[in-house]
Amino acid sequence: MRSKLYWFLSKFDGLIRRNYSDRLRVLAYHKVPDERAFEEQIIYLKSHYNIISIPELKRHIYDKADLPKNPLLITFDDGDISVIEKGLPILKKHSIESCLFIITGLINTSNDVWISSVEQKEMKNGKSYQDARKVVSLFKSMSNRDRVVKMRDYPEVDKQQLNTDDLKKLQKNGMYIGNHTHTHPMLDKCSSQEIMKEMNSSKQVFDELELPGYNIFAYPNGNADDNTNKTLIDANIDFIFLFDHKINPAVLDHHNISRIRVDSDNKLAEFKAKVSGLHPLMFNLKNNN
Ligand SMILES: [Zn+2]
Structure with a gap:
């Protein structure tokens, strides 16, 4: 039933793309368990969207540089080892830049979240x-x-977690390293002091590793509210990514950047329906009722 729905929705993706060609889509992946399915998705994205990088997004916000039509940014959360082992080779092969949000307290350890x-x-x-x-x-x-x-x-x-050398390799190969907190707490369940402590600890790691991405941030689990956003901005976070399964409005709010949840092993019809924004639209309508 679900696969029929995705198949049906995927038939409209061209129409949606034409009508929403000024909207930024940001994809939120986690792991890359299956290289073949992932590569199929990347080939599809490359031929239907203009894949942008964090530096391009920064130029758009800071210097008012135009984004291309149908802009799309690829992101990964949590820093799973499969992203460097299976994801990076495919992204490199297709010359695609992306962003990885790391949990800084896990880097150079052998602990899971x-x-x-x-x-x-x-x-x-x-x-x-x-x-x-x-x-x-x-x-x-x-x-x-x-x-x-x-x-x-x-x-x-x-x-097994990513180490310093892995992060340097990722950053050098077009995967911008961003911030996903130090210990992955639910920020809307934290006090402002707890959030500040998380941010200070993650800042220390970014500084030690000489990586520039401390202020590019994705919420763990997507748990966001006005207070958490304000505290993050006070902590000099400048790009805040959500996990709300939406495409962005025409005028981008860099403190509230919507992301669409996808999995690298999603079947192509399901993937197309999600990326187009149609599945997110239906999903959000259902959840708002
Ligand atoms: Zn996460």
Whole structure:
């Protein structure tokens, strides 16, 4: 049923592209598990959109430089190792620039993000993956202070993380390194002081690594509100990316840049429907009712 819907929606993507050719689309990926499917998506994007980079976006905002028609920016969240191992070679092959939002506290460690600690312990205790995810949702909904206390009962989980050399290689090869906080908390559950602490810690890592992308930021889990945005701006964050599954308005607000959620193993019809903005439109209508 869903695949039929995507197939149907994907038939309109040309029409939508023509009518919304001045709207920036920003794609939010996480992992790249399947190179072949990912390359198919990249080839499709390259022939239907003009893929832009963070420096081009900066010139658009700071110097009023025009964006090309049908502009599209590719981003990745969390810094999964598959992005450098499988994603980067394909992006390089097609000469495409992109942006990777890293969790600075995980760089040069072998620890996974706190969400995995919760999932793994709950599953070890006999819960199904779905039930373990319910515990994760509960943790995401509590105050950050309470969550941090609870996390004392959840040991760290091992995971290979990107290191300094990886980040240098990514940055050198057209993948701009941006900021996704230091520990991946839900910012709308944090106090202003907690947000400032996250930002100071991530700034320190960006400075140590001599990477320029501290002020280019994506919200963990997309949890945003007016207060968090204000605190981020106070912390000198200048480009704020959401996770709201929308295309951007004609006049871009660089403190609220919408992103469309995609997966690198989405089937092409589903991918087209999402990127066009049609699926996001339907999704948001449904969720607003
Ligand atoms: Zn994330």
